Amino acid sequence: MSLQTPLRRVLGLGSAKEGSGHWWAQRLTAVALVPLGLWFVFAALGLEHGQHEIVRAWIAEPANSILLILLVITLLYHSYLGLQVVIEDYVHGALKIATLVIVQFLHVLLAVGGIYAVISTTAGGGS
Amino acid sequence: MARADRPLSPHLGIYRWQVANGLSILHRATGVFLSLGTLVLIGWLIAVASGYQAYVRVNDWLMGPLGALLLLGWTFSFFYHLCNGIRHLGWDIGLGFDKERARMTGWLTVVVSVVLTLGFWATALAGGGA
Structure with a gap:
């Protein structure tokens, strides 16, 4: 049995009209995180007990900086989309709205902090 | 709007435990745990940018007993959420959705994520000189 009207089923978007956007963004970020996540985890293997200088130099490599910023954005976006569903469930x-707002702010803060840290290291910060 | 007699999805307590719902809940649990891990990832990046002393403090904590235990949890969660996520993406395009195949890939997901986690730590401990 379907609770959708025939028209809504044709349009396929659900009553909030943006469910497919959330679904699609979650899948898109998931696909992007397969290579980005694997890259980071295995790159971290080489750095695990690394000296500060080695880690700094690794982050400052242009390809690594770019991939790290992509990872930070994609990871935090995916993390927010996932936590949003868990919180909604x-x-x-009133607590739901408050939690969603706090979690969203926190994700934006972490994303900006992470991007800033990578750029700062690339520009010679931390030395 | 909300009518008392509207159909509800069954409550969690009514399900018999089996691979499918266990792994589904584990996907959520590892996802939430990995979200907490983003705090450490960003903290680590900020520590690297802040200088030697901040980095050493974070690095020492990560290499300590609590940090190492958390890292073990995060690596398993990462590999599990990754493998099971790929399984979900397969379902999204209609692959492996029948009961037998879903059960088989479910167990495969568990085995592969445990093997990857052990392989990761074997490599880390052998190569990192801990």
């Missing part, structure tokens, strides 16, 4: 009432 388990938190209710």
Whole structure:
């Protein structure tokens, strides 16, 4: 049994009209995170006990800086989309809105902090 | 709007535990845990940019007992969420959706993520000189 009107089923978007956007963004970021995540985890293997100078030099490599910024953006976007669904499922009432707002702000803050840190290191910060 | 007799999806408590729902819940749990890990990733990047002392403090904590335990959890969560995520992406394009195949890829996901986690730490401990 379907609860959708026939018209809505044709349009396929659900009552909020933006469900497919969330779904698509979650999949798109998931696909991007397969290579980005694997790259970072295996690159980290080479740095694990690295001296500060080695880690700094690694981040400052142009290709690594670009991939790290892409990772930070994609990861935090994917993380927000996922946590949003979990919060919507388990938190209710006024607390739900408050939690969503705090979590979204926190993700933007972390993304900007991460991007700034990579650029700063690339520009010679931390030496 | 909300009518008392509207159809509801079954509550969690009514399900018999099996591979499919166990792995589904584990996907969520590892996802939430990995979200917490972004705090450490960003903290680590900021520490590198802040200078030697900040970096050493973060690095020492990560190499300590609590940090190492968390890193072990995050690497397993990463590999599991990655493998199971690929399984989900397969379903999204209609692959492996039948019951037998889904059960098989479910167990495969668990085995592969455990093997990848062990392989990762074997390499890290052998190469990193810990």
